[in-house]
Amino acid sequence: MNNSAANTGRVLWAGLRALLVLTVVCGVLYPLVVTGIAQVAFPGRANGSEIEDASGKVVGSALIGQRYDLPLKDGEETPAPDLRWFQPRPSNGLGTNSVNTRYAIILSGATNRSGDNEELIQWVTDAKAAVVRDNSTAGHTVKPSDVPADAVTSSGSGLDPHISPEYAKLQVHRVAERNRLTVAQVDRLVADHTDDRILGFVGEPRVNVLELNIALRELVAGKG
Numbered sequence: 001m002n003n004s005a006a007n008t009g010r011v012l013w014a015g016l017r018a019l020l021v022l023t024v025v026c027g028v029l030y031p032l033v034v035t036g037i038a039q040v041a042f043p044g045r046a047n048g049s050e051i052e053d054a055s056g057k058v059v060g061s062a063l064i065g066q067r068y069d070l071p072l073k074d075g076e077e078t079p080a081p082d083l084r085w086f087q088p089r090p091s092n093g094l095g096t097n098s099v100n101t102r103y104a105i106i107l108s109g110a111t112n113r114s115g116d117n118e119e120l121i122q123w124v125t126d127a128k129a130a131v132v133r134d135n136s137t138a139g140h141t142v143k144p145s146d147v148p149a150d151a152v153t154s155s156g157s158g159l160d161p162h163i164s165p166e167y168a169k170l171q172v173h174r175v176a177e178r179n180r181l182t183v184a185q186v187d188r189l190v191a192d193h194t195d196d197r198i199l200g201f202v203g204e205p206r207v208n209v210l211e212l213n214i215a216l217r218e219l220v221a222g223k224g
Contacts, residue, residue, distance in 0.1 A: 065161040068088075085216065131147050162209070189212065193208065
């Protein structure tokens with residue numbers, strides 16, 4: 001009986017020591033080492049790929065999309081877009097029942113609606129009409145056939161910070177008019193903020209909307 005109790009005690013003590021050692025190694029030392037390496041080698045990415053404006057204020061992340069809207073008015077379920085700025089692609093569905101229509105980082109995911117879903121088709125139809133209406137100016141008319149897919153559909157995550165160069169260029173005339181800039185100025189801004197395919201062949205050309213709008217804000221401020 002005494003030997004059995006002693007053996008049990010030794011096993012329990014060995015298990016406790018192993019637990020303490022592994023907790024220190026895996027739960028304290030390893031995270032500290034990995035965090036330290038990340039902070040030295042990739043400080044920007046390790047801290048969330050934060051983006052700062054000209055004043056040094058953090059205004060968002062290069063990895064997470066955000067919208068640019070007018071203040072919510074009484075009676076409105078969703079605020080209207082602020083058309084002075086480049087707009088991102090829709091976030092996780094276009095309807096008010098979507099889990100992430102506001103780019104609020106509650107969770108990410110797709111709408112899970114099939115291509116022939118009537119509600120999804122209506123969302124896309126309404127979104128295309130809004131894009132045509134919002135981006136048509138006195139001297140420039142946008143046709144429904146001009147609207148790219150990413151202007152009316154969300155990404156798989158619903159949080160994509162990028163739009164296609166085609167969608168960015170579609171917005172150039174409206175942004176120029178609203179900010180009293182020339183089309184050439186805004187067009188050059190888009191060209192300067194268009195990233196090519198990774199390594200020349202991975203993915204598609206893209207424009208980070210947050211970075212583009214920061215540059216637009218600086219351009220407008222410089223004009224004033």
